[in-house]
Amino acid sequence: MRRRVQLLTLDCAIVIAEEGSFLGASRRLGIHHSALSRRIRDLEHSLGTTLFERHQVGVRPTSAGARLLGSLRRVLTDLDSTLAMVGSAEEGQTGSSLTNFDEPSPATEFLDAIIEVIRSRPDLGLRFVDTKRVVAALP
Numbered sequence: 001m002r003r004r005v006q007l008l009t010l011d012c013a014i015v016i017a018e019e020g021s022f023l024g025a026s027r028r029l030g031i032h033h034s035a036l037s038r039r040i041r042d043l044e045h046s047l048g049t050t051l052f053e054r055h056q057v058g059v060r061p062t063s064a065g066a067r068l069l070g071s072l073r074r075v076l077t078d079l080d081s082t083l084a085m086v087g088s089a090e091e092g093q094t095g096s097s098l099t100n101f102d103e104p105s106p107a108t109e110f111l112d113a114i115i116e117v118i119r120s121r122p123d124l125g126l127r128f129v130d131t132k133r134v135v136a137a138l139p
Contacts, residue, residue: 005043005046005111005115007076007079007111008039009039009040009042009043010043010072010076010111011076012025012029012031012036012039012040013040013043013051013065013068013069013072014069014072014073014076015028015029016036016040016052016059017052017059017061017065017069020058020059020060021057021058021059022036022037022040022059024058040052046115047064047068047115047118047119048119049062049064049065049119050062050064050065051064051065051068051069052065064118067118068115068118071114071118072111072114075111075114
């Protein structure tokens with residue numbers, strides 16, 4: 001089963017973990033906290049697991065959430081580097097940079113696949129190794 005998850009939603013999950021609350025994350029992101037909460041609830045529903053333990057004083061990632069967030073940080077860092085590299089190469093060739101990423105891309109499909117693996121194999125640990133762009137999954 002393929003899932004379509006927006007990169008913004010994944011970024012929101014990371015910011016929520018960093019801020020420790022939906023309210024703090026909503027202020028940082030400039031998104032109303034109820035919309036942010038709804039976005040994460042939909043992500044959790046799509047994954048079939050709870051990513052954050054909600055408390056009166058804030059939130060804390062569950063073990064599944066911590067695994068997802070750790071992998072996402074690495075994947076999104078790599079994606080940012082790749083996009084910057086493509087932009088730099090494009091600037092060198094034409095004098096302009098590529099800035100429109102609204103269309104689905106292989107990166108989105110890659111993230112969908114990662115989410116599927118995390119959901120279907122919670123016992124599996126993922127580790128991404130940058131060795132000439134080889135991605136490895138280790139137990």
